[in-house]
Amino acid sequence: MTATPGNPPTIVLVGHGMVGQRFLEALAERGLTGTHRVVVLCEEPRPAYDRVQLTSYFSGKTPEDLSMTDMAFIEEHGIELRVGDPAESVDREAREVTARSGLVLGYDVLVLATGSYPFVPPVPGKDAEGCFVYRTIEDLLAIEEYASKVTTGAVVGGGLLGLEAAGALKGLGLTSHIVEFAPRLMPVQVDEGGGAALLRTIEEMGLSVHTGVGTQEIVTGDDGAVTGMKLSDGSELATELVVFSAGVRPRDQLARDCGLAVGERGGISVDEQCRTVTDPYVFAIGECALAADGRVYGLVAPGYEQAETAAATIASREASFTGADLSTKLKLLGVDVASFGDAHGTAGDCLDVVYSDSRAGLYKKLVVGRDGTLLGGILVGDAEAYGTLRAFTGSVPPVSPESLVLPAGAGAPAQLGPAALPDDAVICSCHNVTKGTVRGAVTEHSCTTVPEVKKCTRAGTGCGSCVKVLGQLVTAELEASGVEVDKGLCGCFAQTREELYEIVRALRITSYRELLDRHGREGARGGEGCEVCKPAVGSIIASLAPAIGASGYVLEGEQAALQDTNDHFLANLQRNGSYSVVPRIPGGEIAPEKLIVIGEIARDFGLYTKITGGQRIDMFGARVEQLPLIWARLVDAGFESGHAYGKSLRTVKSCVGQTWCRYGVQDSVRMAIDLELRYRGLRSPHKLKSAVSGCARECAEAQSKDFGVIATSNGWNLYVGGNGGATPRHADLLAQDLSDAELVRLIDRFLMFYIRTADKLERTSTWLERLPGGLDHVRDVVVHDSLGICDELESLMRAHVSHYRDEWAETVNDPEKLARFVSFVNAPDTPDPVVGFVPERDQMKPDLPLLSIGLRRPSEDDLLEGSTRR
Numbered sequence: 009m010t011a012t013p014g015n016p017p018t019i020v021l022v023g024h025g026m027v028g029q030r031f032l033e034a035l036a037e038r039g040l041t042g043t044h045r046v047v048v049l050c051e052e053p054r055p056a057y058d059r060v061q062l063t064s065y066f067s068g069k070t071p072e073d074l075s076m077t078d079m080a081f082i083e084e085h086g087i088e089l090r091v092g093d094p095a096e097s098v099d100r101e102a103r104e105v106t107a108r109s110g111l112v113l114g115y116d117v118l119v120l121a122t123g124s125y126p127f128v129p130p131v132p133g134k135d136a137e138g139c140f141v142y143r144t145i146e147d148l149l150a151i152e153e154y155a156s157k158v159t160t161g162a163v164v165g166g167g168l169l170g171l172e173a174a175g176a177l178k179g180l181g182l183t184s185h186i187v188e189f190a191p192r193l194m195p196v197q198v199d200e201g202g203g204a205a206l207l208r209t210i211e212e213m214g215l216s217v218h219t220g221v222g223t224q225e226i227v228t229g230d231d232g233a234v235t236g237m238k239l240s241d242g243s244e245l246a247t248e249l250v251v252f253s254a255g256v257r258p259r260d261q262l263a264r265d266c267g268l269a270v271g272e273r274g275g276i277s278v279d280e281q282c283r284t285v286t287d288p289y290v291f292a293i294g295e296c297a298l299a300a301d302g303r304v305y306g307l308v309a310p311g312y313e314q315a316e317t318a319a320a321t322i323a324s325r326e327a328s329f330t331g332a333d334l335s336t337k338l339k340l341l342g343v344d345v346a347s348f349g350d351a352h353g354t355a356g357d358c359l360d361v362v363y364s365d366s367r368a369g370l371y372k373k374l375v376v377g378r379d380g381t382l383l384g385g386i387l388v389g390d391a392e393a394y395g396t397l398r399a400f401t402g403s404v405p406p407v408s409p410e411s412l413v414l415p416a417g418a419g420a421p422a423q424l425g426p427a428a429l430p431d432d433a434v435i436c437s438c439h440n441v442t443k444g445t446v447r448g449a450v451t452e453h454s455c456t457t458v459p460e461v462k463k464c465t466r467a468g469t470g471c472g473s474c475v476k477v478l479g480q481l482v483t484a485e486l487e488a489s490g491v492e493v494d495k496g497l498c499g500c501f502a503q504t505r506e507e508l509y510e511i512v513r514a515l516r517i518t519s520y521r522e523l524l525d526r527h528g529r530e531g532a533r534g535g536e537g538c539e540v541c542k543p544a545v546g547s548i549i550a551s552l553a554p555a556i557g558a559s560g561y562v563l564e565g566e567q568a569a570l571q572d573t574n575d576h577f578l579a580n581l582q583r584n585g586s587y588s589v590v591p592r593i594p595g596g597e598i599a600p601e602k603l604i605v606i607g608e609i610a611r612d613f614g615l616y617t618k619i620t621g622g623q624r625i626d627m628f629g630a631r632v633e634q635l636p637l638i639w640a641r642l643v644d645a646g647f648e649s650g651h652a653y654g655k656s657l658r659t660v661k662s663c664v665g666q667t668w669c670r671y672g673v674q675d676s677v678r679m680a681i682d683l684e685l686r687y688r689g690l691r692s693p694h695k696l697k698s699a700v701s702g703c704a705r706e707c708a709e710a711q712s713k714d715f716g717v718i719a720t721s722n723g724w725n726l727y728v729g730g731n732g733g734a735t736p737r738h739a740d741l742l743a744q745d746l747s748d749a750e751l752v753r754l755i756d757r758f759l760m761f762y763i764r765t766a767d768k769l770e771r772t773s774t775w776l777e778r779l780p781g782g783l784d785h786v787r788d789v790v791v792h793d794s795l796g797i798c799d800e801l802e803s804l805m806r807a808h809v810s811h812y813r814d815e816w817a818e819t820v821n822d823p824e825k826l827a828r829f830v831s832f833v834n835a836p837d838t839p840d841p842v843v844g845f846v847p848e849r850d851q852m853k854p855d856l857p858l859l860s861i862g863l864r865r866p867s868e869d870d871l872l873e874g875s876t877r878r
Contacts, residue, residue, distance in 0.1 A: 017044050019322065020105050020113050022095040022262065023121035024050035026059060027294035027311035029076050031121060032087060034319030041085035044116075048087060049107050051094035051122075052144060055079075060308060063172040065148050066179045098266040100287055117289060117322055120263060120276060121315075124256035124295035124306065129164065133226025138234030139250045142173040151251065155180040158248035159848070162186070162237060164223050165253035166193040168338060173251045174215055175341040181853050184215050185245060187237070189222040189254075197336060197347040198371075198386050201364055205371035205388045209343050212369075218245070226250055258296045258304055271298040280328040281321040282314050291318045301331045309333065309438040309470060333437045335401075337394045343369070344391035349384025349401040350375050358383055361409040368712065368736050372413040380404040390736055395477035399433035399443070435477055438470025443481060450485040458482055497768065498540035500524060500532035505693065505768045509548050518558035519566050520545045539572075544768040546570030547655055550691035551763050554807035560689075561818055562654075563825055574653035577829065578815055579635055582628060584854035585843045587635060589615070589627040590652035591642050592688060595662045595680035595700075596623025605645040609638055616851045622659035622697065624650055629852060631839050636826050639816045648814040651689060655769075657696045660684035661709070665702030665719070674719030676702035679748070683717075686752070687759065689812050693766040693775075696759070697732075711739045714772040715755055720744065724751045728758055728786070729776035737773040740783045743791055756805040757790040757798050764801075 019035070021028055028048065035041050050056075055077035064074070082089050090107065097106045098118065105113045126141035128134050138158070140151050155161065161177040163170050166188030177184040186193070192203025193210070207217055218239065227236040227244070237245045258275040260268075269277040269286045275298030277285045282297065284290045293314040298304050305311060310332035320327035335348035353360060353375040361374045370389040374397070377383055382400050387393070397412065405412060406428055429435075431444035449455040449464040458479050462468045468475045486493050496502040501524075503511065508523070517523050523545060525533050546567055553560035559567065562575055574580050579587035591606070606625050610617045613634055615627040630638055639649075652658060662680030666672030680700040690696070699708040700717040709732075710716025716727040722745040730739030743754055766775040779785055788794040790801075819825045831840040844855035 017116035018114060019044050019046050019117045019119065020095075020115040021046065021048045021119045021121060022105065023123055023294070023296075024048050024052070024056050024077075024089065024091070025121065025123050025294065026056055026076060026308050027123075027315050028121040029056035030312045031119060031293060031315035031319055032085075033081075034316050035322070036081070036085050038319055038323040038325070040319065040323055041087065046085070046087045047113055048089045049093055049095045049105070049113075050089060050091045053092045054145070055082075055089060055091060057145070059143075062142075062145070062148065063176050065145070066152075066176045071145060095262060098262060098290075100266050100268075100290065103289060115289070117291065119318060120290065120292040120296055121294045122259040122262060122296045125259050126252060127255045127257050128252045129223060129254055131223050131225055133228055133234070134252070136226050136228045136234050137232050138248060139226060139252065142169055142176075142251050142253050143256075148176070151176070151249070152180060154249060155182055159183060160185075160247045161249040161251065162245060162247040163251045163253055165255065166190070166217070166219065167196065167253065167255065168194065168336075170251075170253035171210070171341055173253045174210075177249070177251065178213070178215060178341075181848060182249065185218060185247060186210075186215060187218045187221060187223055187239065187245070189220070189240075191220045193217065193219065194345065197345065197351070198388060199352055199373065201362065201373065202345075202347075202371045202386045202388045205364065205366060205369050206343060206345065208366055209369035209389065210341055213341060215341070256295065256306060258298070260296055263292065263296070268292075271302075271304070273304075274298070275304040280317075280330055282318040282329055283321065291321075293318050299329060299331070303331070305332055305334075307332075307334060307336060309440075312438060312470070313440060333398075333434065335398050335437055337391050344387065344389060346387040346391035346394040347385070348394065348398040349382070351384045351386050353383070355383055361413055363413040365738075368732075368738070370736060374409050374413055376409050380409075382409070395435070395474050396429070398437070399429050399435060399477070403430065403433075435481065436465075436467035436470065436474045438474075439466040441465050441467035446478065446481050447485050450482060451489060455482070456486060456491065496529075497544060498538055500528050500535070500537050500541045502529055503527065505544055505548070506765050508545065509552075509764055512545075512548050512556065513552055516556040518549060518556055520549070520570055521566065540768070542570040543572050543575075543655075544693075546575075547691045547693065551808075552804070554811040555804055560691075560811060561813065561815060562691075563815070563819065563828070568828075577632055577635060578649065578653060578819065579630065579632075580653045582854070584845075584856055585840055586628065586854070587630045587632060588652070589630050589635070589638050589642075590620070590624055590650035591647035592650040592684070593624045593659075594684040594688075595660060595677050597662075597677055597681060602645060602647070605641070605647075609641055613638055614845070614852065616853065623661050624652075624659060626652070629845060629854075631843055632829050632831055633836075633839060636820055636829050640820045643814070643817050643820055648688070649816045651815075654691065655694050656689060656691050657684070657687045657698070659697060660687075661697075661699035661713075663700075663702050663707040665700075669702060671705055672702035672719070673721050674702055674724065676700040676708065676717075676719055679717060679724070679751075680708075683752075683755065686809055687755075689815070690759065690763075690808055692759070692763050694769050694771045696772070712736065713739060715739075715758060717751065723747050726751060726754055726758075729772050729783070731771055731773035740776070742783070742787060753802065754790060757801045758786070760801040760804050761786070761789055761797075 057074040058076055061074055093107045093109045095105050096108050103115050105115060126143050141147055161182040162185040163174045164187050166186050174184050174186045192200055193206050211217055222240040223237055224240050225238040226234055229235045234248055234250055236247055260270050260274055260276050263276045264270055268284050271277055276292035276296055277298045278292050279285055280300045282291050282293050284292055294311040295306055313332055314329050317327045317329040337346040357378055359376050361376055363372045372387050374385040375383040381404050385397055429443050433443045435441055435443050435446055445465050446461060446467060449461045453464050455461045455464050461482055468478045483493055495504055497505055511527055524537055549558050550560055550562055562571055582588055610627050615629045618626045620626050660680040660683045662676045665676030666674055696714045698715050699710040699713045701708040701710045702719045710718050711727050712730045712732045716730055716739050718725045724746045725744040726742045726746060727739035728742045731737040762772055762775060776782060830836040832838050845852040846855045
């Protein structure tokens with residue numbers, strides 16, 4: 009079958025990845041889909057999907073979640089999309105493309121968007137059973153299936169995709185290694201300091217990193233399967249699975265075969281209009297193209313720019329691609345990593361401004377010109393300021409560079425809002441959207457929400473790293489225009505959480521239904537509420553329960569219906585549908601008899617046990633119907649709920665203090681126990697963590713907690729607003745050299761003031777930075793009683809302490825409450841058949857089903873160049 013050029017003219021797109029899809033959208037925006045026949049030859053068995061988010065398959069996303077192709081768009085614009093039917097040859101003289109199916113398409117314009125393929129080093133054994141690449145959905149499915157039969161895996165390559173692959177292997181339960189030839193991880197994006205911070209954080213996650221060595225050989229057993237790797241330093245690494253992620257190469261073979269010019273190291277040579285230098289009827293965009301500046305761009309944002317340029321040129325409009333911003337922001341293995349501008353300081357006569365905290369895994373470097381111009385930077389561990397800093401690149405920021413890298417709590421960091429950015433600052437580098445364009449969407453196109461601005465400008469629809477700044481810009485522009493911005497909790501309440509707290513406290517409202525019917529939005533009254541406000545109001549009522557005369561038991565009456573999944577069963581839901589059990593171990597101190605009880609329970613119920621970072625023992629794998637049986641034994645042994653499932657106090661860690669340690673100056677264990685028993689069960693906007701260190705050596709890491717205590721020779725120093733996790737923050741010193749009584753009094757006030765004024769799901773770190781006046785205001789209120797509310801705050805805490813009841817002790821003694829702990833209400837004695845386990849390292853792990861892609865199984869002919877399936 010042959011289709012020839014004619015009327016209407018034909019545009020053939022070879023390749024349907026992210027860049028190919030953007031090209032189709034650019035054609036539609038310029039009206040070309042209405043004047044041209046558009047045919048797409050797609051090699052993969054599905055339309056374009058978000059390859060940047062490929063690893064999210066292992067956290068539960070489906071192919072539909074990642075799809076970038078709206079089939080309604082394809083049908084509306086009459087695009088002929090042929091999946092699983094790649095181009096096999098091009099006859100440029102006849103202007104014809106032959107597809108694998110045998111279809112011969114004539115074209116007026118041919119656009120090559122064939123992308124890239126993974127580079128596999130030419131080492132012996134590279135094709136052995138157990139060797140994979142990490143590029144497509146099929147690759148991930150093959151890796152997952154093979155990983156279910158092995159225990160160790162190694163990734164060759166420590167770049168962006170290599171770290172994601174290592175995280176995927178770790179998530180599949182494998183002991184994981186990363187082998188990188190360069191002396192540091194992510195050598196292209198980060199410098200030596202950034203690589204060191206990243207290395208420390210990744211190794212703390214349990215991954216083994218081998219830098220400065222190359223892979224010499226893949227070792228196999230008698231059955232031909234992988235058993236290990238030989239490295240260039242002479243060492244051997246035992247592994248049963250190898251993932252090659254050592255970079256990519258342009259897929260330019262189709263171009264080579266038809267005589268198009270390619271670069272010395274690959275890539276189809278194109279001019280500034282993305283037209284091939286050999287043939288004016290052929291364009292190349294994305295990772296297969298060697299741009300006019302001599303670079304092959306491996307990021308999606310430059311590919312989008314090339315797609316726009318090619319579409320504009322085909323539409324006879326002026327456009328050019330002369331280079332692109334290579335700024336990137338990613339979350340790799342849970343670690344924020346970002347680089348922008350001249351990150352390595354290659355420009356002459358430039359200076360580095362560096363902040364480094366290896367203990368916290370933080371590294372921030374700004375490259376600044378002699379005149380103060382911000383040239384670029386690197387952020388590891390905390391990339392919160394990425395959007396603002398990138399927008400200032402090429403200009404002189406209105407504050408000193410030092411204030412831009414200091415983390416909150418380590419000085420006086422500058423808080424640069426959207427107003428400080430110039431209108432020509434690029435907010436979204438994926439789609440080259442400036443601040444002026446965003447402002448125009450609000451003022452000229454009447455957009456009032458971030459989703460509306462996204463739809464109008466495409467900002468925030470790429471990698472998503474600009475969404476926070478985008479939201480700030482939209483709010484600031486609306487307020488500047490005199491538009492009242494709705495800051496209500498949700499669609500049910502026009503009030504903020506802080507305002508609802510005051511209403512509940514002042515009017516002693518004890519039920520969600522009463523609050524909604526009396527103070528909800530007009531259209532929400534009499535309704536059922538929503539999943540945003542129900543748990544938020546439930547938390548407010550629980551935290552105020554003693555003061556307003558409500559029951560503090562979260563499974564009592566209406567309160568039970570307000571809880572989310574974890575609180576509903578007083579346990580943390582895990583990925584396979586089972587639950588974890590975490591008894592409270594105050595201060596991390598536990599007697600041998602209680603340790604034995606935990607061991608016996610874990611053994612008898614077949615639970616996986618793990619020491620947590622909060623100095624407790626977590627037991628995983630309990631079925632919902634087993635929870636009351638497990639807790640009955642724990643309660644009999646004197647244990648209480650650890651509230652690991654709730655937005656409440658989790659733990660108060662401690663070092664051994666002066667009792668055992670020769671450096672200790674106070675009894676940190678006693679203080680940690682006292683604090684944990686005082687604040688246990690305290691419901692709050694978000695979880696609370698604490699720690700007590702017995703000396704300035706800070707072994708309990710108190711400065712990374714919501715409230716942390718460090719001993720001094722004169723008493724205790726109190727730090728507040730710290731946070732570990734995805735967005736680390738040093739705590740701020742609130743008061744020093746406190747007595748025991750003074751310390752407890754200030755913590756009482758601080759916690760109750762936070763509970764009173766924080767937003768929903770807002771950690772103390774975020775709250776402290778958002779609060780007008782920040783730490784100084786909190787100090788005025790909590791220490792100096794500037795608002796005259798400290799007596800009230802202390803009274804609320806005394807009421808909490810005196811009314812505390814252990815939730816699990818009440819539950820196991822109430823037959824009515826126990827009735828909820830079933831998998832099926834109509835078959836209460838039937839366990840959930842989906843919850844299964846398999847053995848691993850003398851314990852067990854979830855038996856998770858393989859990913860289901862919802863499409864036909866691929867045939868051997870569907871495999872891409874460079875892909876392997878074993």
